[in-house]
Amino acid sequence: MAVEIPTDREVFTTTVKVRFYELDPYDHVNHTNYFSYFETARIEYLGEMGWGLDMLKEQGWQLVVVEITARFLVAARLGDELTIHTWVADVGRVKSTWKQVIYRGDQEVAHATVTAAFTDLAGRPRRVPEEFTHLP
Amino acid sequence: MAVEIPTDREVFTTTVKVRFYELDPYDHVNHTNYFSYFETARIEYLGEMGWGLDMLKEQGWQLVVVEITARFLVAARLGDELTIHTWVADVGRVKSTWKQVIYRGDQEVAHATVTAAFTDLAGRPRRVPEEFTHLP
Amino acid sequence: MAVEIPTDREVFTTTVKVRFYELDPYDHVNHTNYFSYFETARIEYLGEMGWGLDMLKEQGWQLVVVEITARFLVAARLGDELTIHTWVADVGRVKSTWKQVIYRGDQEVAHATVTAAFTDLAGRPRRVPEEFTHLP
């Protein structure tokens, strides 16, 4: 069930710290927040590649999430520092597939597969940028 | 401590229903969500006045919150249907003062005074629209 | 790609209205919020079945999300009133599978398949309640 982090391609790593308002009445992180953690990591990765939000909007790009499958293994708690590993697994003409896994120390907390499409600002499909196809 | 709803001016009323993820480990609505409820009501009111988001952005307006004072009287719980009353208490050259009160049935839950400034999209102060000055 | 709402079993229907703070810089609902909408609907459904949050916690139950697959078809916008249909597709010894679909009018916005496990408050698997097995 554990997700293997690939060694043959670029993997972007960042961290998030759990905040109090992300907890629910069961005293753990409400599962909906993991989708925000995953997104935060993808956006940071894009920024590091040179596709910051301002540049994307100026040049008329958005990266729209089409499908997500996420699996939750253990519950994160207040103050946990989580590490998120993100990589691009596959790139097509418009769509790209991202893999992400969240750890707390050496324990896997959750993982996700995200399909995202490049579109223009009106949401019409737009061909994946050339630089992007070299990633996986 | 209760806030009086004025009878001599327009008061906009809307409702929100508490959602599970807004609860915190104490099983009540985390107080930070009331600011989202207040904002939701102000934005709906602006929309009803003809200042929908698309129109505001096209014409280069934003209504920026400068200051908020909020008081919390009782805790809202899962499934509560809350009623929010909103009115404009005062309008200056750039700033406007809004009053808002949240009820659950006939019980006051929270109230707020919000100072907001009209600005352009870069955040520079912009004179309050003429129609707006007739509100209070 | 559209999800068929079943006619041979109970389907729970509720609505949510998009709030301003759920929008992202692309002026549509950030995709992470759909997971909150889905959750809100499941929790309301549980409440209607007699498993309100207070009762669940008192009796030592939680319904933990193990896996979600969600697909996003169109972008929801400010003020949209969304209708969420929810049904239980399958029930095992510990896990249950839920299907959910979100509409705006007669247009499908998103759908999800959610696997959830009944556990005790410490997160240990607990056999699905008898009443629950009659649902699908």
Next chain:
Amino acid sequence: MAVEIPTDREVFTTTVKVRFYELDPYDHVNHTNYFSYFETARIEYLGEMGWGLDMLKEQGWQLVVVEITARFLVAARLGDELTIHTWVADVGRVKSTWKQVIYRGDQEVAHATVTAAFTDLAGRPRRVPEEFTHLP
């Protein structure tokens, strides 16, 4: 308008990094998120004092926000690393007054005054713990 950080008492300092989903259609942090940042800092400070969430709940304490006044000076943006300074300004029999200020580098972004009451888990006022009265 700037808030002075006191030098004659304990000041707790922590950081938060702005996340994509906290941005609104104006490409800056929606103001409601600052209340979450403020709360996160207070909770971390309590944890450092020895009042972690588990301990508070076990011993039947909650720290309920009664009133907040917040002022917003500049808009934070994606990726900004914000520093939050928090101190206890005053302690009464049940209520305490907290001051908080958020900086981006050496620029003040926002500040708040928060009145919070210690209560039991049912929300009934409870006398401030002895250790707490030594803070300011």
